[in-house]
Amino acid sequence: MRFASLGSGSAGNALLVERGSTCLMLDCGFGLRETATRLQRLERSPGCITGILVTHEHGDHVGGVFRFARKYAVPVWLTHGTWVATGESHVGLDLRIIDSHHALSIGELEVQPFPVPHDAHExxxxxxxxxxxxxxxxxxxxxVTPHIREMLxxxxxxxxxxxxxxxxxxxxIYPASLKRRIASRYGHLENSVAAELLGSIDCSRLQHLVAAHLSERNNLPELVTAAIAxxxxxxxxxxxxxxxxxxFGWRCLN
Structure with a gap:
């Protein structure tokens, strides 16, 4: 199994997870042309994608999902709450509603969703x-919830x-309301909280750790790596x- 990222941040997110002939894309926050360009960098094409899994309805994660799915006829897995929040119709799409606690098999991969606290619908x-x-x-x-610790x-x-x-x-310079939203229990993980999570779970098998979704204005890579290390x-x-x-480029789990 291996994984790679097309991009991670407020401008757009997409992750590839591949095993054998199965290549899943987790979220797609980029337009069709940009997605194809970023796939090419990873030596993949839109035709290689088996399907798309969606985390939630925010534009930087779902903005390109449905256009990609329509154009390349790939299925999309998402929760009912996410589907309702996007307002996307079933016309021309193969949408598959998932339960946030039930595992599913997609090709050569087993996928286990789990719920998280964030300001989205499901x-x-x-x-x-x-x-x-x-x-x-x-x-x-x-x-970080006890269930998140258990899953990771x-x-x-x-x-x-x-x-x-x-x-x-x-x-x-963010408005106070935006600062509160980001730092809230339905916002985003702060560096020290992410580090504390790692300190509370079994990391003995960890081959690769990639810090993701860094704010371009409110974080620095050196602060992240220092906290985790x-x-x-x-x-x-x-x-x-x-x-x-x-x-980031392909990383293999051996």
Missing amino acids: PVQYVFSGAIRRLGVLTDAGE SACDGLVLECNHDARMLAQS GVLGCAEAWIGVARSDTG
Whole structure:
């Protein structure tokens, strides 16, 4: 199993998870042409995509999903709340409603959704499994719940939101209402909260850790890697950081 990112941040998000002939895209916040360009960078084309999984209805995650699905005739898996919130019709789409607690099999991958606290209608994140390897993904969550800890423990790979630094957010030019939303329990994970999560779960199998969904205005990669390295006791250079423009390249779970 391997994974890569087309981009991660407020401008758009998309992650690829691949095993054998199955290649799933998690979210798609880019237009058709931009998505194709970013896929090409990863030596993939739209025709390689088996289907799309959606986390929630915010535009940076779902903005390109339905146009892509229509054009390339791929199924889309999403919660009922997310579907209702998008207002998207079934016409021309293969939409498959999922339960946020029930696993599903898609080709050569097992996919386990799990609910997260975020300011959306029925948001989920996912754990992908192939053979004995597990990839956990957590972005767009305002706080860490016991269930999140359970889901992400003993993963071989993690893509983990490190959205903002508390001090930078407090000192930013954002309106007070936006600062409260970001820092709330339905907002986004702060660096130290993400680090605390890692310190509270089993990371003994971790081969890859990539920090994702960094705020371009309220965070810095060096703040993220310092916070995480201090908890894991690893070199800062070992920690990957997803970029908004290029995401990150393929990483294999062996």
